[in-house]
Amino acid sequence: MNKQFDPHKNYEKTRKNIGFVPLKKASLKDWKRIGFMSGLEVHQQLKTSRKLFCRCPAGVYQDHDDFDGEIIRHMRPTLSEMGEYDGTALMEFRTRKEIVYRLNNKTACTYDIDDTPPFKINQEALQYALEISLLSNLNIVGEVHITRKQYLDGSIPTGFQRTAILGVEGDIQLSNKKIRLIQLSIEEDSCREISDIGHTRIYKTDRLGIPLIETVTYPDMLSPYELQEAAEYIRFLNRSTGRVRTGIGTGREDTNVSCRGGTRVEIKGVSHNSWLPLLSHNEAFRQYALLAIKDLLLKKIQNIKIWKITSTELSDNKIETIYPPIHEAIKAGFKVIGVNLPGFQSILSHFTQPGKVFADEITDRLKVIACLEKPNMVYSESFYQKELNLEFPEIRKLLDAGDEDAQIILWGPSEDIPTALETIEERCKMAFEGVPGETRKSFEDGTTIFERVLPGADRMYPDTDSAPIPLADDFIAKLGENLPIPVFKRLQQMQDCGIPEDTHKYLLKKNLLPLIDRICDELGYSQKYIGTFLGHYYRHMEGQKDPHPEFSYNKIYGLFSFLKKKRLDPELAKSMLGILVDHPNMEFNSVLTSLNFRKLKTEALLAPVGFLIEKFREIRRSEEETKTKKWLMGQLRKQAIGNISLREFSHLVEKEINAYNHSKDDNYPD
Amino acid sequence: MNKDFFQGYKGEALKILKKFNVRVWGIAEIDTSRGLFKGTVLPRAENDDDKHIVIKIATGYNIGVATNTIKTIKEIGYLKANYKIPEQEFPFTEHLPNVKLIGTGGTIASRLDYRTGAVIPAFSPGELYGAVPELADICNLDTEKVFAVFSENMGPDQYKQLAIAIGKEIEKGVDGIVIGHGTDTLHHTATALSFMVQNSPVPIILVGSQRSSDRPSSDAALNLMHACYAAGHGDIAEVCVCMFGPTSDEYGFLHRGTRVRKMHSSYRSAFRTLGDTPLATVRVGEVKALKNNFNHRRKDRNVEIYPFFEDRVSMIYFYPHMHSDTIDSLVDLGYKGIIIIGTGLGHVNKELYPAIERAKEKGVAIYMTVQTLWGYVHMFVYETGRELLAMGVIPLENMLPEAAFIKLGWALGQTNDLEKVKKIMLSPVIDEITLREPYNGYLVYQGGVPEVEEFIKKFRK
Ligand SMILES: [Zn+2]
Numbered sequence A: 001m002n003k004q005f006d007p008h009k010n011y012e013k014t015r016k017n018i019g020f021v022p023l024k025k026a027s028l029k030d031w032k033r034i035g036f037m038s039g040l041e042v043h044q045q046l047k048t049s050r051k052l053f054c055r056c057p058a059g060v061y062q063d064h065d066d067f068d069g070e071i072i073r074h075m076r077p078t079l080s081e082m083g084e085y086d087g088t089a090l091m092e093f094r095t096r097k098e099i100v101y102r103l104n105n106k107t108a109c110t111y112d113i114d115d116t117p118p119f120k121i122n123q124e125a126l127q128y129a130l131e132i133s134l135l136s137n138l139n140i141v142g143e144v145h146i147t148r149k150q151y152l153d154g155s156i157p158t159g160f161q162r163t164a165i166l167g168v169e170g171d172i173q174l175s176n177k178k179i180r181l182i183q184l185s186i187e188e189d190s191c192r193e194i195s196d197i198g199h200t201r202i203y204k205t206d207r208l209g210i211p212l213i214e215t216v217t218y219p220d221m222l223s224p225y226e227l228q229e230a231a232e233y234i235r236f237l238n239r240s241t242g243r244v245r246t247g248i249g250t251g252r253e254d255t256n257v258s259c260r261g262g263t264r265v266e267i268k269g270v271s272h273n274s275w276l277p278l279l280s281h282n283e284a285f286r287q288y289a290l291l292a293i294k295d296l297l298l299k300k301i302q303n304i305k306i307w308k309i310t311s312t313e314l315s316d317n318k319i320e321t322i323y324p325p326i327h328e329a330i331k332a333g334f335k336v337i338g339v340n341l342p343g344f345q346s347i348l349s350h351f352t353q354p355g356k357v358f359a360d361e362i363t364d365r366l367k368v369i370a371c372l373e374k375p376n377m378v379y380s381e382s383f384y385q386k387e388l389n390l391e392f393p394e395i396r397k398l399l400d401a402g403d404e405d406a407q408i409i410l411w412g413p414s415e416d417i418p419t420a421l422e423t424i425e426e427r428c429k430m431a432f433e434g435v436p437g438e439t440r441k442s443f444e445d446g447t448t449i450f451e452r453v454l455p456g457a458d459r460m461y462p463d464t465d466s467a468p469i470p471l472a473d474d475f476i477a478k479l480g481e482n483l484p485i486p487v488f489k490r491l492q493q494m495q496d497c498g499i500p501e502d503t504h505k506y507l508l509k510k511n512l513l514p515l516i517d518r519i520c521d522e523l524g525y526s527q528k529y530i531g532t533f534l535g536h537y538y539r540h541m542e543g544q545k546d547p548h549p550e551f552s553y554n555k556i557y558g559l560f561s562f563l564k565k566k567r568l569d570p571e572l573a574k575s576m577l578g579i580l581v582d583h584p585n586m587e588f589n590s591v592l593t594s595l596n597f598r599k600l601k602t603e604a605l606l607a608p609v610g611f612l613i614e615k616f617r618e619i620r621r622s623e624e625e626t627k628t629k630k631w632l633m634g635q636l637r638k639q640a641i642g643n644i645s646l647r648e649f650s651h652l653v654e655k656e657i658n659a660y661n662h663s664k665d666d667n668y669p670d
Numbered sequence B: 001m002n003k004d005f006f007q008g009y010k011g012e013a014l015k016i017l018k019k020f021n022v023r024v025w026g027i028a029e030i031d032t033s034r035g036l037f038k039g040t041v042l043p044r045a046e047n048d049d050d051k052h053i054v055i056k057i058a059t060g061y062n063i064g065v066a067t068n069t070i071k072t073i074k075e076i077g078y079l080k081a082n083y084k085i086p087e088q089e090f091p092f093t094e095h096l097p098n099v100k101l102i103g104t105g106g107t108i109a110s111r112l113d114y115r116t117g118a119v120i121p122a123f124s125p126g127e128l129y130g131a132v133p134e135l136a137d138i139c140n141l142d143t144e145k146v147f148a149v150f151s152e153n154m155g156p157d158q159y160k161q162l163a164i165a166i167g168k169e170i171e172k173g174v175d176g177i178v179i180g181h182g183t184d185t186l187h188h189t190a191t192a193l194s195f196m197v198q199n200s201p202v203p204i205i206l207v208g209s210q211r212s213s214d215r216p217s218s219d220a221a222l223n224l225m226h227a228c229y230a231a232g233h234g235d236i237a238e239v240c241v242c243m244f245g246p247t248s249d250e251y252g253f254l255h256r257g258t259r260v261r262k263m264h265s266s267y268r269s270a271f272r273t274l275g276d277t278p279l280a281t282v283r284v285g286e287v288k289a290l291k292n293n294f295n296h297r298r299k300d301r302n303v304e305i306y307p308f309f310e311d312r313v314s315m316i317y318f319y320p321h322m323h324s325d326t327i328d329s330l331v332d333l334g335y336k337g338i339i340i341i342g343t344g345l346g347h348v349n350k351e352l353y354p355a356i357e358r359a360k361e362k363g364v365a366i367y368m369t370v371q372t373l374w375g376y377v378h379m380f381v382y383e384t385g386r387e388l389l390a391m392g393v394i395p396l397e398n399m400l401p402e403a404a405f406i407k408l409g410w411a412l413g414q415t416n417d418l419e420k421v422k423k424i425m426l427s428p429v430i431d432e433i434t435l436r437e438p439y440n441g442y443l444v445y446q447g448g449v450p451e452v453e454e455f456i457k458k459f460r461k
Helices: A009-016 A028-036 A085-094 A123-135 A224-240 A273-300 A326-330 A359-368 A390-397 A416-433 A473-481 A487-496 A499-509 A512-524 A529-544 A553-565 A570-578 A588-594 A601-604 A609-619 A627-640 A644-667 B013-020 B123-133 B132-136 B156-172 B184-194 B219-235 B325-332 B350-361 B383-390 B402-414 B418-426 B450-458
Strands: A037-045 A069-073 A098-101 A147-150 A161-173 A178-188 A192-197 A199-202 A210-218 A251-258 A265-270 A310-315 A337-339 A352-353 A377-378 A406-412 A438-442 A448-453 A460-462 B028-030 B035-041 B052-055 B064-068 B070-078 B098-103 B109-114 B119-121 B140-145 B174-179 B204-207 B238-244 B250-257 B259-262 B271-273 B280-283 B285-289 B312-318 B339-342 B366-370
Touching: A009 A273, A009 A352, A009 B219, A028 A273, A037 A224, A037 A273, A069 B450, A085 B238, A123 A161, A123 A178, A123 A210, A123 A224, A123 A473, A161 A224, A161 A473, A161 A487, A161 B035, A161 B064, A161 B259, A210 A224, A210 A512, A210 A588, A210 B184, A224 A251, A224 A273, A224 A487, A224 A499, A251 A273, A251 B204, A265 A273, A273 A352, A273 A416, A273 A438, A273 A448, A310 A390, A326 A337, A337 A416, A337 B383, A337 B402, A359 A377, A359 A416, A359 A448, A377 A438, A390 A406, A390 B052, A390 B219, A406 A416, A406 A570, A473 A601, A473 B383, A487 A499, A499 A529, A512 A529, A529 A553, A529 A570, A529 B070, A529 B140, A553 A570, A553 A588, A588 B098, A601 A627, A601 A644, A601 B184, A609 A644, B013 B052, B013 B070, B013 B280, B028 B052, B028 B064, B035 B064, B098 B156, B098 B219, B098 B418, B119 B123, B132 B219, B156 B184, B174 B219, B184 B204, B184 B238, B219 B250, B219 B259, B219 B285, B238 B271, B339 B402, B350 B366, B350 B383, B366 B402, B402 B418
Parallel strands: A098 A199, A265 A438, B098 B140, B098 B174, B174 B204, B204 B238, B312 B339, B339 B366
Antiparallel strands: A037 A210, A037 A251, A069 A098, A147 A161, A147 A460, A161 A178, A178 A210, A192 A199, A251 A265, A310 A337, A337 A406, A377 A406, A438 A448, B028 B035, B028 B070, B035 B052, B052 B064, B109 B119, B238 B250, B250 B280, B259 B271, B280 B285
């Protein structure tokens, strides 16, 4: 490498070359330019009392250290159809992870650890999932076949997930277009990871086996915001049935993204829909950058077929650095290896994601595949050359490197080094092809890191432990009778009856529309009033503090029903609700008492007007006659709320003021 | 069209496939009252109904389409899959022991037909090398399929065939023998071989798997590695069962063939030694003896093979108010020996006495074992026991019921002289009766007790 090479400049230059635009400044034109495409896999837990294939309770969770026993498994790849190991399979096997499961007797049985065959599928779960399938316009299968989907990361102790398709080829209606659905499946949820350090990965089994559905779309979303809209729509649809769990971790999205000429890359476990635009935008551009890298490499390297890395062990005296991780590695007895990447100068510091470069693709894989904890390498185009104080010219000499080459120094336990070197070479060779198919883990800042090789279609096979389940026409017809109103119709309805738009997402997210319907249909209130009440007032209150655990939306219905029966004005609901969210079991009458509410006739409410007008004249600072009404309303409001609509009352007060003033005029002519 | 075109389809489903000219492995578009379904038509399991057609859709999942919803089917392509396990030559390594793997029909290693879900057994050395390459670091492996019988269908003929095959292999000079076997009757076969193959100079290891080898977390590969290691490198030259110790992927146990029993219908750690400790723990690289009185590996080839078995032997599991005709019918059918599995210390109800006496008169050998599985028959303690002894029922000490059944068949296969049979039955060949029961031979701890819970949390199960 020549000494003038500046990684910072290279990063900026390459970022500019590919025409990267931050999401906030991007427009449809940019996404069209790079050929943005995305699809979704929306996971949603169902609200059942038990797990899907055993009788353990669902939705009971434990802390990391709350376990009764541990077991160990290793996942071994099984051969695929063509007699070859699947890509993921091979990678997972190479990593040789020891998988530890922490079991708690309350939430795991012998089925969960694959020491008992599955029990019959949970009927409650099957019905809920079918209702959602019907609502998603899917063609419902005639017979459900439980299938095994291999997972070698250990997230399921069997090594496969039991899953089954309930419907194919459906659609959802977004504001501007229809999005096609590929399928909806019912499946068992996986374990939650506790840690993954070196060669040991620890899971807990509380979430394992909870019934889950997965809705898969075609890659029809052509902009990051369309992707978000589709994700929200599917979430609202699921919630509209009232059959799904809500709360942290109960719904998760995977999104697959590509740019033109790129590869389907799956970003896993996005827990907030609002993260989707940034993640998908950055991923499409990462792929665009990798394609640019491919073009550069093909120009720089004569024969990619014979391209390979060379490496040499760097003993203590060959390496001079102040970088602490290398010192620690040497102290720990690790091997430190210098690697030469022929022709890779300017590639390692090539832009890939905001703040990330091609070298990050390598270090991420070293962590996952070779189990080398980060930091696991430094490289010749690092932004922190000076801080490292590494003598790369020396290392280049040792490696017999040319001017156009790049170098990596990595360290790790000697038994992991062969895999590490293979991993580096493999990733570099993939750069000649463009974008490797992989699953990536997402971060809040909108960047992603390598998680696994994208598994092939070969990992599905029938579950020989379960019999097929026929779904008769009359059973499906019956489930179809009580479906909720589709989300796109709901959106239209809210628009039509004037419920403010800023409440729509909230009302759908919390599935409050059935409550609004009930209050309005049965008690005669207006949709607009109740919608606004819930979407503005109640939402605000909920944002201030969590309601008492025993508080339910049913209380709100009860409250309006009470007001109706007592012929009280609905405005009283606000102050009453303030008490009810804390004391959900308090009688409505007692709530009124605690508010010091008195039932008064209109005449009684208006009686003090004359006195108050006089009082105001005494205390007012200016001659602002017009402020009289405002002041009076302030004085009388509290007693009036509930007895009469404030609007009506305000009219009456005004009339009363006028009448009073007139009577004065009559009595005391000027 | 040929019958092969409709594998497994019958009745309605077959009629529809024929009507629309669609074959198994045909890529079909099925128009139904529930919408359009597209996929490859798969064979149907024989025992499934005739009202559905199974297809694999593009995403790899299988679904069934109900025949009564089908309007039309169009075959738009055809793709027959042909599956073969990859074969690579099993490498020979000079200094490694030579192990012979004898197949009986169970699958230890296998590969999956991803389309149908059928398990294709891997058995030849090459296939095994493809499935469990680590074996090549343990031994030089040769394989032979003696017969192909499901575990539940194994019987005396197979025991004898196996014993003879083992004898030949030992004479040929192998360093150890591994027998692949289904797990259901693994302990019966292990007992039979313990009697039929005596004084073996090399280990004879029976092995199976509790989770089929098509699943990534299967115990099959590790069991096979453990078995090959114990057979090739271990010093315990006996008939042993080698299966998981804990349910975790940690180590295997070597159980003495006459004292082992399957104690759980599905656990990986289902096999336990009863009334004693296992012989050893096995990891690749180490067979660690837990007992010191075992037969050591020898250089000679002086194995003794006794392939005898009388199959007119039965077992009676006693229950309250059992009628005497249960025994009468066995006697009338010409059974020569009966193992009673009695309650408690070895008891049955009075109602059976006449039948037992009649059986004795007809020359039927009757032996007593216990339902409790742990502990000895003690027929002197209670009157019932003493009465049964007087009638000629012979207590079998702490012999396991299945071991007693196998041994009686083996003894009666050698002689009809009941005195000689008795002598054989009561002279232990290899610990089917032990002189004493060690205090740690009976361990069935109960969960919930604080110290047990502490133990469970600390040590991996
Ligand atoms: Zn369970």
